[in-house]
């Protein structure tokens with residue numbers, strides 16, 4: 270069964286990190302750290318970090334009492350690892366990633382947050398094999414399950430790695446982020462909505478529902494929850510985030526927008542236009558994540 274079709278992902282937020290958006294089995298992202306994914310992950314955390322408090326609060330109600338070992342699978346720069354270490358003071362968090370660049374950032378961030386003694390890193394490509402981590406109480410996989418070559422196999426491995434009753438949590442971005450007011454002062458109102466409609470037609474709006482793959486992997490009682498996010502980050506951060514995303518979608522929208530809408534988007538992104546993003550004070554950031562939780566049988 271193909272698990273991944275068209276996934277909205279954090280890599281989509283980086284410029285030119287890849288060229289396609291139809292991620293099926295065997296067509297997953299390659300990582301190009303030169304493309305700025307680590308920076309984008311940190312920016313994502315700065316913008317959307319507040320949702321982590323909501324997801325970890327939810328996790329706290331589900332997690333077995335006083336977990337000792339939590340694995341952050343596909344940890345990236347460690348936003349989740351740090352949030353987990355803070356939310357579960359009894360736990361050691363093991364950040365697993367195939368990228369040494371990411372893991373260096375995890376170590377630096379953990380050290381800076383005073384959590385260096387409770388956050389360890391393990392470099393492993395789970396497409397090759399599940400690393401030897403000992404007994405694990407909780408596994409957290411945020412925006413990473415859709416990246417592995419065979420999520421069903423990785424879920425099975427994750428299930429086997431957990432102690433009986435141990436908790437698996439998966440999180441995915443489930444909608445494109447929104448930034449713009451309805452009327453941006455250029456062309457017809459509704460530019461962003463039309464961009465998203467065009468992207469949906471290009472297959473950008475799907476995300477994977479991990480419920481069934483989790484059940485098949487040996488998990489019981491899958492709970493699924495949506496976490497809407499609306500934030501007003503510091504304006505320069507909102508602008509950087511919006512520029513990154515709108516710049517990324519601009520090329521995907523080639524030939525899919527009216528000339529008027531394409532021109533309006535270009536004006537927003539152009540450095541010299543007075544209505545460009547940088548001088549706007551009316552950007553908000555709206556996004557959404559879906560999380561799944563289930564226990565090992």
Ligand SMILES: C[S@@+](CC[C@H](N)C(=O)[O-])C[C@H]1O[C@@H](n2cnc3c(N)ncnc32)[C@H](O)[C@@H]1O
Pocket residue numbers: 279280300310342343344345346347348349365366367368371393394395396397410411412413416417418
């Ligand atoms: C989009 S990032 C998400 C990072 C972080 N969990 C977050 O939510 O900010 C996905 C991460 O998964 C890692 N990853 C992808 N495939 C992997 C694999 N087969 N084994 C280990 N890590 C993998 C990537 O290197 C990347 O750091």
